[in-house]
Amino acid sequence: MNFSVEDLQAQFQRLRMTETSKELPDFLRQAETHAWTYKEFLRELLMYEEKPREEKMIEKHLKWAKFPYQKSLKKFDLKEQPSISEG
Template sequence: MPYSVETASELPELFRKAEQASWTYRELVQEIVCFELRKREEKSIQKRLKWAKFPYHKTLTEFNLSD
């Protein structure tokens, strides 16, 4: 699985956290993979919102549901 630029730029920070918390190699790899999956999901959502061509972005918290 090739990693994104965001993941590559985050590696030094993840290595620092791993060293401070004494993570095992397995924990470090798990954090790297989870970070990559979160970034891919974020990009996927942004791409879908762009393709949908909504006039503006509105989250559920911005809707007035009391009416």
């Protein structure tokens, strides 16, 4: 088999894995440096691709929800809700 990194990047782009396509050379270097197994290499690639997709999906759902503002659970004041305990 004779194929280049650019060929692999093109395949990732066709699969709409653009983030992975861009970072593939770095992943290959890391895999060689750290002697990753095939499973470790694939896991790193998939985790890298999955994270931005998940963030975009959350962003899209929040936009669709049309909340007047965003408030995380960290900002939620439990003292304002006496029926809810912290523990």
